[in-house]
Amino acid sequence: MIRTLQDVFDRVLDTIAYHLTTYVPPLVVALIVLGLFWLVAKLVRWLMAKAIKGAGIDRFLSDSGLRSMFDSAGRLHGTPLIAGAAYWLILAGGVLAALNVFGTDLTSRMVETTVFLFPKAVTAGLILLVGAWLGQFLGRSVLVWASNEEMPGPRRMAAATRIVTMFVAVVVASDVLDFAPRVFFAAFVILVGGAVLAASLAFGLGGRDVIRGYLGERKAGEQEDEKSLWNHL
């Protein structure tokens, strides 16, 4: 009985020793690697914040409208943005390097998958960013134009423009990531087809008179303008 208990106890100790000798050294190494990457990331962020002249980047952020898109108060600046991106990129590399230390199938697969997906994820992220920017730009263009041209429902038109643009970006991004591309593509076709059909019906049936009246008013307005000698300049 005592021998049996001792055998069990020995086996438990062996298992613990096995796990300790198998996992603790890699864990310690992984933590050291992660710590080193963290230090390097901090150093790089500090150096970049000191070295990069942010004026050009700030101008790009302003001119492209990215600044107002993310921060209407205008506090978004290029240098901390780039330094922060470098920091997180190095830290992510550190996490992958630390996982790779374990050398198990699971961690190897995780690292491989991440490395394989990384360019696609970056591409998809950029597509979504461009989509968001384009959606905002087109939305505002439609809003200002429709309001100045006395079109009905400028805000709704602008919102629809933003949604459609963003949806197109999501479809393209999902295709890049290979994430349910058929579902998104089918949804896109249904949405666009439905919108065209609805617009056709609206023009053909219910909206016919409204559109006719609206166009008539516009034409009358234009004729009135042409008769006027009013010169704003």
Place this chain on the structure above:
Amino acid sequence: MAQSLLPEEAQKAVESVQHADIVIGIPSYNNSRTIGHVVQAAHAGLAKYFPQFTAVIVNSDGGSKDGTRDVVLGSAMQDSQLLMLSTPLKAVHRLSFPYHGIPGKGSAFRMIFQMAKDLNAKACCVVDSDLRSITPEWIDLLLRPVLFANFDFVAPYYHRHKYDGTITNSIIYPLTRSLYGQRLRQPIGGDFGMSNALLCRYLERDDWETDVARFGIDIWMTTIAVAEGFRVCQSFLGAKLHDAKDPGSDLSAMLMQVVGSVFALMQEYDSAWRTRNGSTDAALFGFRYDVGLDAIQVNVERMLNLFRKGGEDLSEIWELALRPDTLRAIVKLTKYSGPVEQFRLEDELWVRMIYEFGCAARDNRLERGHLLRSITPLYLGRVASFVVETAEMGAPEVEQRIERLCLTFEDLKPYLIDLWFGTKSAERKKEAPEARELET
């Protein structure tokens, strides 16, 4: 003549003419109806007032389809038709070429200036091709201060209907005056005289491919002249009667180009306007007299509707440009539902709004086109307010009213300096005036 921007046929013409003391430029696009009169007036002006000078009349055309260029080349003024006290000694050359580049008045001017420079002209003037009230005296009034009084830039001074030139009266004149301290009453009048030195300065610049190529050209020319310290004056030309300018053209595009040019130049010349306080009269040539003017119909209801609609739709754009207190006052005013005759967009609120838009354009808080086009409903609200306020006023009272607006622009310049340069000198915390409670 290296690096000339002229098309080949224009270069050949320059080589053939070789030299001219005076160049008169006439930009055109489908103006066959009116340009003949303008060319004849220019020709007569040269024959009558500058017979001793060699001169060239240049038509810079934007690709007219209505035979504008044929009219220019065919509408010679017979000297015998004029009562001449002296016989012209030199012939006047008439040239007409299509310009290259972005379609617009600015590109047309660029070709004219280049020809004037290549011909080594002492003075150059430009006149619009749609003028119905131009007389030979205009040529004298635009060129004489340059040729005989050493002025570099001659701006026009017209009698205009009280509702004519509303962008000039509500934004461009008061803003330019408060910034650069010169009272040039028609800074975007379109008919100017200039010296060789000034037109060479214009040609040196590299911003011709911007809004300057279109409606921005007039304020660009005026601003460079006043900001860079050229000697400027005005000439009284009488009434300005002309065809409606691009009646089908988009008001918001026009506003964007003109106001956008002012804002862009504000950025370039901020060190010049920062230190200038108040304003001084510019010398005025010509004999002033009253003239009858065409009546102008203005639809106030429609303007107010656009103003209200702007308040409903564009506040998300305005909030990126305006300070919260200014935005609140504007939005409140867009909800005004009282009698039209009592609607007012007060001077102080309007001036703050313009200054804040100028700063927003400088900071690129949003795409420039969106920002500038979103001013359109605000501008129409201001014009509606001006129209109802001056409905019963005569020309002198209206001029006084515009003077009051100019003084408000000047008084609030420290506010602009504060916003622009971030100094603490002005009354930063002072609230914009709330929209007047007008509902009864």
